[in-house]
Amino acid sequence: MFEGRELMVFYENMIALNNVTLKCDHSQIVGVFGSNSAGKSTLMYMLSGIILDIKKKEDMRGGERISTFGRIFFNGTDITNLKPHQRAKVGIILCPERRRIFPESDVLENLKIGAYLSTKKERKENIEYVLNLFPRLKDHLKRQGGFLSGGEQQMLAIGRALMANPQVLLLDEPLLGLSPAYQDIVIKGAKEIRDTKGIRIIITEQYARPVMPIIDYGYILENGSSVLSGTREELLDNPDVKSAYFGV
Amino acid sequence: MEMMRRERIDRGIKVRTEGIYAISSIREVLYLLGPRLILIVGMISLPFILELAPYWKRVVNIMCVYSLIALSFDFLANYVGLVCLGGAFFVGIGGYIAAIFNVYLSFPIYVSIPLATICGAIFCTLMLLPCLPLRGVYFAIVTLMYPLFFTRVIEALNILGGTNGITGLSSFPNQYVEEYTIIIVTLLFLFGMRRFVTQDIGLVLRGVKDNDQAVRASGISIAYMKSLAVFIASVMGCFAGAYIAHLYMWSGISLFALDFSIIPIASVVIGGGGTLVGAIIGSVILVPLSEILRAFGTFRIVIYCIILTLVIVFKSEGLMIYLQRKYHQFERWVKV
Numbered sequence: 001m002f003e004g005r006e007l008m009v010f011y012e013n014m015i016a017l018n019n020v021t022l023k024c025d026h027s028q029i030v031g032v033f034g035s036n037s038a039g040k041s042t043l044m045y046m047l048s049g050i051i052l053d054i055k056k057k058e059d060m061r062g063g064e065r066i067s068t069f070g071r072i073f074f075n076g077t078d079i080t081n082l083k084p085h086q087r088a089k090v091g092i093i094l095c096p097e098r099r100r101i102f103p104e105s106d107v108l109e110n111l112k113i114g115a116y117l118s119t120k121k122e123r124k125e126n127i128e129y130v131l132n133l134f135p136r137l138k139d140h141l142k143r144q145g146g147f148l149s150g151g152e153q154q155m156l157a158i159g160r161a162l163m164a165n166p167q168v169l170l171l172d173e174p175l176l177g178l179s180p181a182y183q184d185i186v187i188k189g190a191k192e193i194r195d196t197k198g199i200r201i202i203i204t205e206q207y208a209r210p211v212m213p214i215i216d217y218g219y220i221l222e223n224g225s226s227v228l229s230g231t232r233e234e235l236l237d238n239p240d241v242k243s244a245y246f247g248v
Numbered sequence: 249m250e251m252m253r254r255e256r257i258d259r260g261i262k263v264r265t266e267g268i269y270a271i272s273s274i275r276e277v278l279y280l281l282g283p284r285l286i287l288i289v290g291m292i293s294l295p296f297i298l299e300l301a302p303y304w305k306r307v308v309n310i311m312c313v314y315s316l317i318a319l320s321f322d323f324l325a326n327y328v329g330l331v332c333l334g335g336a337f338f339v340g341i342g343g344y345i346a347a348i349f350n351v352y353l354s355f356p357i358y359v360s361i362p363l364a365t366i367c368g369a370i371f372c373t374l375m376l377l378p379c380l381p382l383r384g385v386y387f388a389i390v391t392l393m394y395p396l397f398f399t400r401v402i403e404a405l406n407i408l409g410g411t412n413g414i415t416g417l418s419s420f421p422n423q424y425v426e427e428y429t430i431i432i433v434t435l436l437f438l439f440g441m442r443r444f445v446t447q448d449i450g451l452v453l454r455g456v457k458d459n460d461q462a463v464r465a466s467g468i469s470i471a472y473m474k475s476l477a478v479f480i481a482s483v484m485g486c487f488a489g490a491y492i493a494h495l496y497m498w499s500g501i502s503l504f505a506l507d508f509s510i511i512p513i514a515s516v517v518i519g520g521g522g523t524l525v526g527a528i529i530g531s532v533i534l535v536p537l538s539e540i541l542r543a544f545g546t547f548r549i550v551i552y553c554i555i556l557t558l559v560i561v562f563k564s565e566g567l568m569i570y571l572q573r574k575y576h577q578f579e580r581w582v583k584v
Contacts, residue, residue: 062565067253
């Protein structure tokens, strides 16, 4: 069980995340939906621990004060105070928004950097797994990351996250700027990762339509608070969700 | 569980003084003018305070020279995004041009300093022009290399006095002119730059720092904007150089010394980058400090380094940013 309990984040005096509780069980895909400024990215930073890093940098620069509250549990242990790299070791891997691949390394090198935490044998298996998952990457193994198309970069980013043997995979807006065809490939990929490896996946998205079919449980965020949550069926039946996300 | 959060909010007086209420009471006016007046009056009265210590008056002059160079570094680094590692380049060029005008062409001092400032700035801008359209480390490297380049050229070709430098520059008519020239020019540049960076052109320059492609896409030439910024920065640097040459009545290759590049950067770090005043405050602390530490001989560099490291580790935001926050805002604990 991966669980964030009563998470709260303040950027200076502005509340970005208000009392959000989120759970993700083994081999579940959890979707988090919300518009811009709903707090999706903050939630991801909070879960992956990047917020601690941002906080420290802001502090050193004399910028905004970031205050965080709430606790995060993973398999019963409290990981709230673990730094981002320690959380990655535990198995919580973030695939960041806007991909953030290493633009000057080629595809294979990007994957190898992601595999820093795994053994040589695992690395080999994982590279194979990723290339089977996203066959398009096979054609560009030696191309620099920065010269890939947006969709390929997204696949590479997910692949890189997979190289670290995640137990919880956090996908922050994986469909950002992707064409419907690529959205389909990424979403199918996410489902396959869950089905074959049993990895818990938490996806944040603005568009519920492409993601909704694969999730087991979903949360709707609005202005930092979780206004609605439920299984896929419950969400699909909800009239508010229907009108807001499906235009019905 | 009771959760508490430390909240930072603007002081009421700060909010009031941002609007028309700024002139509503003496307290608001003082709140606005106080810090500025302390700086201005403090700087101007320094020569009087130090009347009995002529040595320290010299230190004040040098301090202002470093303030100017620090100001130009802060402006270039935090408002244009150009990291200039070569304050010494500006100082050296300004100093040598002033010496040429004054000694070889025998212009009087009140012509040679302004003329050296302008000509030096044009020369520096032209020399730096090739690396301006580029983004990245090029500018830093080139500015770092130029002082070394000119030192060696002067040494090797034995021009402009060679290793002895050009001697016999005319001195300032009297001590007060000497003191107040640099103090007033420093203050003028400080407040001028503070005004400048909030003008339209200053905003564009900040845009260049954040994202030069977006600025290009808005139909603005990056190279032109950057060369303008470099010109302004080198005006400050060249003035400092011309002044220092006349102060010492000598212009030599030590004007290209690394000190003029490094100490201003350290001042900006201590004072707080991006505030402009921080550059001055940093020099006001660092330059006298290094004079005091002179008693320790070569060991002073060690102490100097320790102080710098401590500041960076414990107050990396810089003094001025910290003080501004304390002045404008207060903190309290609130329940979440």
